[in-house]
Amino acid sequence: MKKNTIIDYLTYGSGQLINLIAPLLVVPKVISICGIENWGKIGVALSVFTLLGLFIDFGSNILGVKEVSVHKENFRIIQEYLNTSFAIKLINFFILFLGIILTSLIFNDIDKKLYLLAITLLSGQFFNISWIYQGLEKFGSINRLIFFSKIIYVLVVYLLIREKEDYFLVLFILGTSNTLVYSFFFIKIWKSYQLSLFNVKIDSVIKQFKNEYSILISNFSIAAYVQSPILIIQCLLGDYYAGIYKIGDMILNIFRSYLSVFFNVSFPKFCESYSKSKNEGILFLKKINGINISLLIFGIAVIITGGAIFINYYTIDSKIYNLLGFYSGFIIVPIITALNIPFYQYLIYKNEQKLLSKILSFGSVMMLILGYFLTLFFKLQGSLTAVFLIEALITTLIILFCIQKYKIKDI
Structure with a gap:
């Protein structure tokens, strides 16, 4: 690098x-x-x-x-x-x-x-x-x-x-x-x-609107499946449990912020590299994402190990113990998200906003359905399970479509 x-x-x-x-x-x-x-x-x-x-x-x-x-x-x-x-x-x-x-x-x-x-x-x-x-x-x-x-x-x-x-x-x-x-x-x-x-110019506004509305749909879909669990929890379980979930979501936000840093720094560099040479752009994605996933796995391993030592060392109330167990489930999700980032960036560069918006819209609809019923039957654990499943679904679809259309298995 x-x-x-x-x-x-x-x-x-x-x-x-x-x-x-x-x-x-x-x-x-x-x-x-x-x-x-x-x-x-x-x-x-x-x-x-x-x-x-x-x-x-x-x-x-x-x-x-x-x-x-x-x-x-x-x-x-x-x-x-x-x-x-x-x-x-x-x-x-x-x-x-x-x-x-x-x-x-x-x-x-x-x-x-x-x-x-x-x-x-x-x-x-x-x-x-x-x-x-x-x-x-x-x-x-x-x-x-x-x-x-x-x-x-x-x-x-x-x-x-x-x-x-x-x-x-x-x-x-x-x-x-x-x-x-x-x-x-x-x-x-x-x-x-x-x-x-x-x-x-009015023509420029209309042209840019048409070009970017699919990205809006993609971004809204991402935000919808990220934000909908707390809205569903508030609706089904009330403000108290929404507050508990929000604290757990803050843990996930730590990793989201890290991935945001990675995406925001790497994307303009990838665009610049790929515009000069396709091979140079793909090589950049491979290197940078390999480092990214390695750092994520290392960070999660440190947190899990430290958490296990903390729990074994101190006597913890059962209610707090259960909450810690619930919150720990959030840290697995970022690895799944990280896997789709290079493919997501590649598809954006190729102006596949409409394809991404369809995938993400499907994911957000599934989150609303799955999140509602899993929360209804399994409370907070159901909400977390829905987040995990939908994240895995979206990542799988983005990777499969990218490989199928552009034949770039080596990212």
Whole structure:
């Protein structure tokens, strides 16, 4: 692996480490004051806005990275793409904004304060230009985005969350801190590329919309099967168990963040390598993914060994012991996800967004069906089993379709 590639992983990874530390600092504070039930409500609302935020991202977090990466030396192409992309994002933001307002007026059983204030998460998503820095491979700038937004978030949570009823402020604080910091960097990019929404052509908006909507469906499908378990649990078992699941999901998020670092750093480098030489691109995928899976297996082995020693050394209450057993099940899932990453990247480069969207849409529908019935009959363990099975199904389908169509068994 090239030295600058290693530096990029370490640089971007350090920023993602902050992303992991921030929730670990916030969660004990929120749960201790607001209770596990209200933590469950926050987790459910966050899942809802994670799904809605994808409509703001549209295809920029993948195809946008590809466009910026491939054309990084061509100012005009990037300028035109950014103008069109932000026009689509702005339209989607206002549609979602009005939709949330109307929903809060029509339905009285939703937590209005929690959901209305969480709209700031969507404004933060609009101003988030980390995908541009990712395509330009400016990972230090991404770190600054993450560092300042998360520092503000953690500090304000500790200052304002004083009573049990303050739980509705948590997502508002997160969204506001993101909006403030991201907008500062957004203005820098806006000036740097001399952007203007008045220069956007309707034809370009329609063309980019058609090109990227399949990626939106893919991303939404991924998020749907990731976020749907907590929504199903809240529906069937209530806020308390949703809170328990959310803590376990945070363990999985540690590995997701690691895989996100890997994907976000390796994808623009793969695009650049493959655009020069097919063999060079495939060789890069083989090397980088071999290292990735080896590191994952090593990390999981260390966690399992350390956990076994901890459990055997200390006398643990049976209820806590059962929870630890439940949480440990989450750490197997990332290995399955890691297996599909090189094939997923290859298919995106080949503009197979529609194929991926079909696979992922099928997976999200299966998650809703399987997750519902397994949770209904087997409670929390059923939800975890559904996550494992659907992740395995999606990975298998992506690999099989990639091998069948492009005959690239050597990735």
